[in-house]
Amino acid sequence: MADFTPFNRVQMAQNAAADIPEGWYVNLGIGIPTLVADHVPLDREVIFHSENGILGMGPAPAKENIEPWLINAGKQYITLRDGGSICHHADSFAMIRGGHLDLCVLGAFQVADNGDIANWATSDNDTAPAVGGAMDLAAGAKRLWVIMDHTTKSGEAKLVTKCSYPLTAQTCVKRVYTNLATLDVTDRGFVVLGMAPGLTLENLQARTEAKLHLPA
Amino acid sequence: MINKIVQSMADAMAGIKDGATVLLAGFGSVGQPNALIDGLIEHGAKDLTVAANNAGNGHVGLARLMELGRVRKIICSFPRSSDPVVFETLYKAGKIELEIVPQGTIAERIRAAGAGVPQFFTATGVGTKMAVGKEHREIDGRMYIREDALHGDVGLVEAWEADRWGNLTYKLAGRNFNPIVAMASNLTIVQTQHVRDLGEIHPDHVHTPGIFVNRVLHIPYGDPGGF
Numbered sequence: 001m002a003d004f005t006p007f008n009r010v011q012m013a014q015n016a017a018a019d020i021p022e023g024w025y026v027n028l029g030i031g032i033p034t035l036v037a038d039h040v041p042l043d044r045e046v047i048f049h050s051e052n053g054i055l056g057m058g059p060a061p062a063k064e065n066i067e068p069w070l071i072n073a074g075k076q077y078i079t080l081r082d083g084g085s086i087c088h089h090a091d092s093f094a095m096i097r098g099g100h101l102d103l104c105v106l107g108a109f110q111v112a113d114n115g116d117i118a119n120w121a122t123s124d125n126d127t128a129p130a131v132g133g134a135m136d137l138a139a140g141a142k143r144l145w146v147i148m149d150h151t152t153k154s155g156e157a158k159l160v161t162k163c164s165y166p167l168t169a170q171t172c173v174k175r176v177y178t179n180l181a182t183l184d185v186t187d188r189g190f191v192v193l194g195m196a197p198g199l200t201l202e203n204l205q206a207r208t209e210a211k212l213h214l215p216a
Numbered sequence: 217m218i219n220k221i222v223q224s225m226a227d228a229m230a231g232i233k234d235g236a237t238v239l240l241a242g243f244g245s246v247g248q249p250n251a252l253i254d255g256l257i258e259h260g261a262k263d264l265t266v267a268a269n270n271a272g273n274g275h276v277g278l279a280r281l282m283e284l285g286r287v288r289k290i291i292c293s294f295p296r297s298s299d300p301v302v303f304e305t306l307y308k309a310g311k312i313e314l315e316i317v318p319q320g321t322i323a324e325r326i327r328a329a330g331a332g333v334p335q336f337f338t339a340t341g342v343g344t345k346m347a348v349g350k351e352h353r354e355i356d357g358r359m360y361i362r363e364d365a366l367h368g369d370v371g372l373v374e375a376w377e378a379d380r381w382g383n384l385t386y387k388l389a390g391r392n393f394n395p396i397v398a399m400a401s402n403l404t405i406v407q408t409q410h411v412r413d414l415g416e417i418h419p420d421h422v423h424t425p426g427i428f429v430n431r432v433l434h435i436p437y438g439d440p441g442g443f
Contacts, residue, residue, distance in 0.1 A: 069390050071244055087391070089323040090395075129295075139342065170343035
């Protein structure tokens, strides 16, 4: 067996959080992306957006401080930071579709080496397919990062040359944080920026369908 | 004297016809006009097309309306929710039509209807199943698809405050789809937590001007809960 230590969920979130500079407006998808906010210190002012008209989302409230009229797009109770604001759904999506968000971080089933993303349905005849705001976020944000496991639970590659699942959007993923590596999506394809401790490029390539490149 | 405040649910629902398209505001159960949905069930209109973000939870509200066979078609972005049992059962049995729309596209289609914009082009959905059969147009080097305005014959809205001219405010995340549903519907019906005297809502604080509102019913519903 290979002698390496994969990143856990928290470390994956930390890896992404470390790369978000002060001043960015950021939307986080459900799952591991949501954890990213916990690893951006409050004194580094990053403004979090949620699709249901929330700008300036703060940490989750203590149970005794829940405001029942304040939820995020994942329908979790939230807080607003000082300076936070509320708008209606069309304005909230204008922030997304109008290219005003600096970053969106989503989970995904597959990412292709041209930046295509599949994250909303696993088959063409899915019962009751549900897309939510994923297509708007993927197509609209200035940059899209993905956080996901490097392979499926059964070991199939998720970094591929062509997505087999229905697409969410074309050629928009800029970076991927997995439990094994951090990769940029470039004109050359996937470029490995970093790997889990102990992992070799050969080992990483063996778990990746698309060809991996080293920084020029 | 203009007075849009009605005194009964029957008055609020009067005239809603079979076959109507109903725009339903709310996100989760926050800012969702639950009492008006119950009123629509009681009213009895059927063969409805309902546009909403979700497709109902459990066996209440929108889910109940569907379970009673009143909804021919649902237009939504996220039919899965915490307990979508009614929708999924009807959908699998082929008893309800589903039009799935990205959340920002459904919001913009509603806003466009309210603003008199019949069609628009968007990058959302290009290269996906959503684009199949839609008009494509390349503008300044980027591909877009055409989407059409989504009008309501009826719009159901929950406000925090309302006055007799129909000026509205919303509370926090209770705003969501409410302002655009009010704009896009021929008959906008509002349930409000509070009724204010004319002039009591500061003009700077009105979220939805009364021109977009037809009827207001005072329903001190209380805090939302249960998603």
